[in-house]
Every structure is written in C-alpha cells, then in structure tokens.
Amino acid sequence: MKNHQPKNQPLGGNVHPRFSGPGTFMRLPSTDDLKGLDVAFLGIPMDIGTSWRSGTRFGPKQIRAESNMLRPYNMWTKAAPFDHLNCADIGDIAINTFDLKDTVIRIASFYEDLLKYPLVPMAMGGDHTLTLPILRSIKKKYGPVALIHIDAHADINDEMFGEKIAHGTPFRRAYEEGLIDPNLVYQIGVRGTGYSARDFDEARDWGFKVIQAEEIWHKSLLPLGERVKNDLRHSPVYISFDIDSLDPAYAPGTGTPEIGGLTTPQAIELIRSLSGLNIVGCDLVEVSPPYDPSGNTALTAANILYEMLCILPNVESK
Numbered sequence: 001m002k003n004h005q006p007k008n009q010p011l012g013g014n015v016h017p018r019f020s021g022p023g024t025f026m027r028l029p030s031t032d033d034l035k036g037l038d039v040a041f042l043g044i045p046m047d048i049g050t051s052w053r054s055g056t057r058f059g060p061k062q063i064r065a066e067s068n069m070l071r072p073y074n075m076w077t078k079a080a081p082f083d084h085l086n087c088a089d090i091g092d093i094a095i096n097t098f099d100l101k102d103t104v105i106r107i108a109s110f111y112e113d114l115l116k117y118p119l120v121p122m123a124m125g126g127d128h129t130l131t132l133p134i135l136r137s138i139k140k141k142y143g144p145v146a147l148i149h150i151d152a153h154a155d156i157n158d159e160m161f162g163e164k165i166a167h168g169t170p171f172r173r174a175y176e177e178g179l180i181d182p183n184l185v186y187q188i189g190v191r192g193t194g195y196s197a198r199d200f201d202e203a204r205d206w207g208f209k210v211i212q213a214e215e216i217w218h219k220s221l222l223p224l225g226e227r228v229k230n231d232l233r234h235s236p237v238y239i240s241f242d243i244d245s246l247d248p249a250y251a252p253g254t255g256t257p258e259i260g261g262l263t264t265p266q267a268i269e270l271i272r273s274l275s276g277l278n279i280v281g282c283d284l285v286e287v288s289p290p291y292d293p294s295g296n297t298a299l300t301a302a303n304i305l306y307e308m309l310c311i312l313p314n315v316e317s318k
C-alpha cells in the first residue's frame with residue numbers, strides 16, 4: 001500500500017440524495033491534483049472518430065450520471081476498492097472537436113502528464129479512437145503491454161475512408177507501432193459481418209488470440225478469464241472495453257451495434273476473473289447516450305468500470 005492517508009470516498013446516499021450533489025464518477029471528489037491518487041477517472045468526450053452513429057461525445061457525462069447510484073462495496077467479490085485505493089474524478093480532456101488528429105495528440109499529451117504519477121487511469125469514452133493515443137503514452141512508461149480488448153469489432157482496419165486514424169483502426173496501429181505485445185493480446189466478443197471472410201484472421205497471424213462471440217455463446221466466461229489471466233500474468237496489462245461487445249439487448253446505446261453479443265453476467269464474470277493481473281490502465285468506450293433512452297447502457301458502463309476498479313492491484317477481495 002502506497003500511503004496510509006485517509007482515502008477519498010464516494011459521497012454516500014444517506015448523506016446527500018443520489019439524484020443530487022456532484023456529477024463526478026460515483027460522486028467521488030473532483031480534483032486536478034494528481035498527487036497521492038491511485039486511480040484517476042477521466043472523461044474523453046469525443047465522437048469525431050465514429051463511422052456510423054455518433055453521440056459518444058456525451059458518453060462520459062451520462063456514465064457519470066448513472067454511476068451516482070453505485071455504492072462502494074462489491075457484494076459478491078467483497079472487494080472494497082475505496083478502503084485501499086485513493087480515487088478521484090479528474091474531469092475531461094479538452095479535445096478539439098474539429099480535428100481528430102489534433103485530438104489524438106491532445107490525449108497522448110494529457111496521458112503523458114498523468115502517467116508521471118503512480119496511478120491507474122480509467123477513461124470513459126468517447127469513441128474507440130482514443131485508445132491509440134493512450135497506448136502510445138502507456139508504452140513510453142511500461143514498454144509494450146498485454147492487451148485485453150473486449151469488443152464486437154476487431155478495430156484493425158488499415159484505413160477508413162482513406163484515414164489511418166479512426167475508431168476502427170486503433171489496434172492495427174498499436175500492432176504496427178509496437179505498443180502492444182502481439183502474443184499477449186486477447187480480442188474477445190468479435191462477431192457480425194465483415195469486409196472479407198479473413199477479417200479476424202489477420203490479427204491471429206500477428207499472434208493475437210481472437211475469441212469470436214459464437215465460441216462463448218451460452219457459456220460461463222470464468223474458464224476463459226482464467227486462461228487469459230494465466231497467459232498475461234507476467235506483463236503489465238491494459239483493458240479496453242467497448243460497450244458494443246455486449247448484445248444490443250443489454251447495451252443498445254452505442255454507435256455500431258452487432259447482434260449476438262455478450263450478456264451482462266458474462267461481462268461481469270470476465271472482468272472479475274481477471275483479478276490479480278497487473279492492470280496499468282482501462283477504458284470503457286462507445287457509449288452513445290442519444291441511442292440510450294432508458295440510460296441502461298450508461299448504467300451498465302458505469303458498473304463495468306466499477307468492476308474493473310474492483311480488480312485493480314491492491315484491492316483486497318475474499
């Protein structure tokens with residue numbers, strides 16, 4: 001444990017009604033002082049990398065709003081993240097909504113400052129373009145990392161409409177740039193229709209383990225989680241969770257929905273089974289509130305972020 005100072009706590013629902021008070025993630029304190037933080041929640045409100053429906057610029061705001069119902073203790077795993085980790089919401093990165101390339105530079109530069117501190121950044125997106133600049137900064141600190149990428153899409157296009165930077169290209173760029181160790185990459189939940197029958201196989205040739213959704217239909221994800229954990233246990237690990245990995249029945253509020261996806265319990269099982277890995281950063285992307293009339297997608301995203309918080313190093317569980 002890094003320090004014994006009192007830890008930041010989410011504002012309790014018996015202190016201030018949950019429908020009021022601060023609009024931060026889980027109603028944690030808001031700060032721009034990174035000293036002493038173990039975990040920094042932040043928003044990256046962007047949708048200019050999307051190719052179909054937009055709206056993810058409103059993702060962080062809505063995930064924060066729905067997170068206000070979350071309580072601090074995990075009733076199944078017994079994880080008590082706020083007993084052990086000093087957490088805060090550090091606000092949003094000021095992206096340039098008129099320029100995707102400049103936005104990518106802004107995200108990388110923000111992360112380089114952030115990663116001068118010994119903390120785990122947990123980003124709320126935003127479209128999936130944002131993972132590329134994050135991985136660029138993560139590599140400068142940790143070297144090439146292991147990656148757990150949970151998504152309906154492989155996001156390994158070479159170009160989209162002639163552009164190298166877009167929400168469907170980050171993991172090809174990450175592979176080309178050596179930001180990730182290709183033999184320590186799991187892509188989980190990919191499915192649907194492709195541009196060619198080999199769309200998922202190219203990454204397999206690079207070394208990625210690609211688990212198509214059909215392989216895990218109707219199954220517990222605990223065995224897969226155990227396999228992932230065993231394979232990645234010696235490396236720093238980054239987790240990128242695209243909410244469209246879930247079936248649109250569970251998470252309709254997203255830009256490029258694909259039928260036949262993960263269930264909510266499968267997503268929770270998968271995240272919980274990764275406890276014990278050396279996780280150095282996480283993101284939760286592609287929540288599009290305009291397509292989420294019930295708020296359920298943002299609520300699910302907030303809970304998945306919480307589950308990721310509960311498996312970070314130093315969080316004690318039973």
Ligand code: MN
Binds near residue numbers: 128153155167242286
């Ligand atoms: Mn994606």
Ligand code: MN
Binds near residue numbers: 151153256286
């Ligand atoms: Mn996707």
